[in-house]
Amino acid sequence: MLPDPLTYLLISGFEPSEVEALTQAVGLGDRLRLCSEPGGAAVDMAVIADPSEAARAVVDRILDGPQGEATHFLILNAGEAPERFQDLLDRDRLVFLTTQVPGIPEVSQLLRATLETQRRGIDDPAAPHGIVGSGSAELATSLRRLAGCADLSDGLRMVSQDAIIHSTAEQCLCWLLSVGGTSLTAKSMGKELQASTAAGLTSFAALTGRPVRVETASADPRYDDEIDTPEGDGDQRLLAMPMAVGRRVVGVLTVTRGGGEQPFGDAEEQRLGIYAERIAPLLAGWIDERQTTASAGIGAGVFRRTALDHHSRGSERDGRPLELRPAWLDRVYSLLLALVVTAIAFLLFGRHSEYAAGPAVVRIDQGLDVTSPIAGTAVGIEVAVGDQVAASQLLVRLYDQRETTRLRRLRTELNAVLAERLRDPSDVATARSVATLRAEVELAEAQLEERSLRSPRAGRVRDLRLRPGQAIQPGDVVLSLAAPQGEREVEVLALLPGHARPQLTVGTNLRLELAGYRYAYQHLIVEQVGNEILGPTEAMRWLPPGVAETLRPTEPVVFVRARLPRSYFEVGGRHFSFHDGMSGTVEARMRSERLIFTLIPALRTLFDESEGTAP
Numbered sequence: 001m002l003p004d005p006l007t008y009l010l011i012s013g014f015e016p017s018e019v020e021a022l023t024q025a026v027g028l029g030d031r032l033r034l035c036s037e038p039g040g041a042a043v044d045m046a047v048i049a050d051p052s053e054a055a056r057a058v059v060d061r062i063l064d065g066p067q068g069e070a071t072h073f074l075i076l077n078a079g080e081a082p083e084r085f086q087d088l089l090d091r092d093r094l095v096f097l098t099t100q101v102p103g104i105p106e107v108s109q110l111l112r113a114t115l116e117t118q119r120r121g122i123d124d125p126a127a128p129h130g131i132v133g134s135g136s137a138e139l140a141t142s143l144r145r146l147a148g149c150a151d152l153s154d155g156l157r158m159v160s161q162d163a164i165i166h167s168t169a170e171q172c173l174c175w176l177l178s179v180g181g182t183s184l185t186a187k188s189m190g191k192e193l194q195a196s197t198a199a200g201l202t203s204f205a206a207l208t209g210r211p212v213r214v215e216t217a218s219a220d221p222r223y224d225d226e227i228d229t230p231e232g233d234g235d236q237r238l239l240a241m242p243m244a245v246g247r248r249v250v251g252v253l254t255v256t257r258g259g260g261e262q263p264f265g266d267a268e269e270q271r272l273g274i275y276a277e278r279i280a281p282l283l284a285g286w287i288d289e290r291q292t293t294a295s296a297g298i299g300a301g302v303f304r305r306t307a308l309d310h311h312s313r314g315s316e317r318d319g320r321p322l323e324l325r326p327a328w329l330d331r332v333y334s335l336l337l338a339l340v341v342t343a344i345a346f347l348l349f350g351r352h353s354e355y356a357a358g359p360a361v362v363r364i365d366q367g368l369d370v371t372s373p374i375a376g377t378a379v380g381i382e383v384a385v386g387d388q389v390a391a392s393q394l395l396v397r398l399y400d401q402r403e404t405t406r407l408r409r410l411r412t413e414l415n416a417v418l419a420e421r422l423r424d425p426s427d428v429a430t431a432r433s434v435a436t437l438r439a440e441v442e443l444a445e446a447q448l449e450e451r452s453l454r455s456p457r458a459g460r461v462r463d464l465r466l467r468p469g470q471a472i473q474p475g476d477v478v479l480s481l482a483a484p485q486g487e488r489e490v491e492v493l494a495l496l497p498g499h500a501r502p503q504l505t506v507g508t509n510l511r512l513e514l515a516g517y518r519y520a521y522q523h524l525i526v527e528q529v530g531n532e533i534l535g536p537t538e539a540m541r542w543l544p545p546g547v548a549e550t551l552r553p554t555e556p557v558v559f560v561r562a563r564l565p566r567s568y569f570e571v572g573g574r575h576f577s578f579h580d581g582m583s584g585t586v587e588a589r590m591r592s593e594r595l596i597f598t599l600i601p602a603l604r605t606l607f608d609e610s611e612g613t614a615p
């Protein structure tokens with residue numbers, strides 16, 4: 001505790017302009033007496049920003065001076081040797097310590113908060129510590145659940161969970177400030193954490209009563225890994241929000257998220273500030289109640305308080321006979337009887353189903369692959385992925401210099417022969433040459449046209465598998481066309497075991513579970529069933545290009561197609577679109593029978609039960 005009134009304040013390690021800026025930021029004016037030399041006067045507060053060795057020398061001179069043992073210190077440049085000042089922490093004389101000098105605003109906030117704590121006459125002209133807000137329905141729900149907690153431990157666990165939700169953080173530590181304001185406690189992963197308020201961004205928020213928000217925790221000179229990120233590496237985004245009732249800080253909510261995530265913004269700080277402002281009175285009430293209970297000694301001793309009260313009132317009537325059988329035995333017997341009856345009923349009326357399962361893939365539409373009928377080299381690609389094309393539109397031009405030259409030569413020869421034919425219409429040989437050259441020109445034009453790959457239908461370019469200068473062979477896929485907008489069909493292509501083919505019919509119910517979305521089932525109806533059972537190798541040849549590697553059958557299978565009723569699926573209240581190539585697993589129910597017949601097959605004949613019933 002600092003004595004009142006304040007005697008002297010020592011500021012060391014700052015330039016004169018910085019000292020003036022610091023005193024102006026604190027805003028005490030003539031009421032603050034500064035001391036420039038340690039040991040010359042009784043110093044109550046020392047703000048030292050010298051390097052660690054020089055700072056230690058200043059501290060020693062102050063401790064050797066008048067009232068040195070009553071001086072409190074702000075060490076702002078401890079460097080890599082903070083252990084030099086361990087004795088100040090042990091004697092409760094160290095208010096705050098940083099490894100590097102923070103900015104003047106941070107130093108002024110820390111100094112003012114320390115002076116305000118010890119001197120009630122000093123008022124802060126800045127805005128109140130709390131963040132006033134109306135909250136939301138979600139906040140009201142959190143407060144109602146928090147008010148219903150039985151004890152402080154459950155309340156702190158719920159506060160940490162709700163703080164993560166309100167700030168969209170990944171982790172949260174709920175630190176409680178001790179009654180003396182010198183230490184912080186929290187629980188993390190079942191362990192009790194305790195830290196001094198002399199270091200760390202969390203301690204800074206507790207001392208000043210103001211939120212602290214940094215993009216990289218370890219980059220801030222006030223950072224301390226033991227209190228700020230005990231479960232991290234220091235690269236996290238950090239937001240420390242004090243929980244205060246008036247000017248009393250009861251704790252700090254320290255939330256973090258990964259360094260690769262977005263930094264905390266103003267909206268998240270405001271939401272967390274509103275939440276901290278609302279829960280602070282509840283936490284303060286719990287802390288005061290626990291302190292009162294501990295100081296009164298309630299619950300101490302060998303005997304329960306209820307037994308002591310009953311004994312002090314005396315016996316008002318004769319007691320009941322002693323019962324040796326425990327009361328819980330009757331309840332356990334009733335519970336076991338109910339379990340046996342439930343199990344028998346489940347065996348008699350419950351049913352067991354057998355399913356045929358296999359891999360499946362989502363097909364958005366029946367896209368068309370455009371292939372090259374001839375070999376050549378691509379010299380021009382006229383479309384790009386996503387372009388809408390019309391029927392017969394030019395897509396790719398192949399190298400056609402030889403065909404163009406030959407067509408030009410044939411047309412020149414044809415024109416020359418036609419000129420001779422006009423001069424002598426009776427020349428039979430010229431007439432035959434004209435007919436022959438016209439056929440050769442038409443063939444050359446057709447061969448030249450083959451060097452231009454055109455769209456066989458209207459659609460959208462979905463995939464381009466060619467680049468300029470690439471050599472292609474007959475049958476190579478150059479690009480694929482998707483169906484025009486509005487004509488897309490979403491279906492599922494599945495491979496079910498071949499032994500299930502006799503029981504598969506059009507209209508059979510299927511259940512699809514997409515990979516990566518467990519338990520988000522899609523219910524389908526079979527629209528087409530293959531007539532043949534194919535081996536793995538034969539099935540691979542029948543599968544469309546790009547699908548064989550996804551399904552990859554390993555046993556005889558039968559093809560099944562089913563249409564998806566919608567172009568999206570729902571998981572956790574959110575809608576996601578189906579995409580071509582998404583894989584999953586389908587199940588079709590083949591037969592169903594009672595559990596009792598599965599356990600005891602001989603009972604089927606007694607009850608005239610068939611082997612199973614079709615779904």
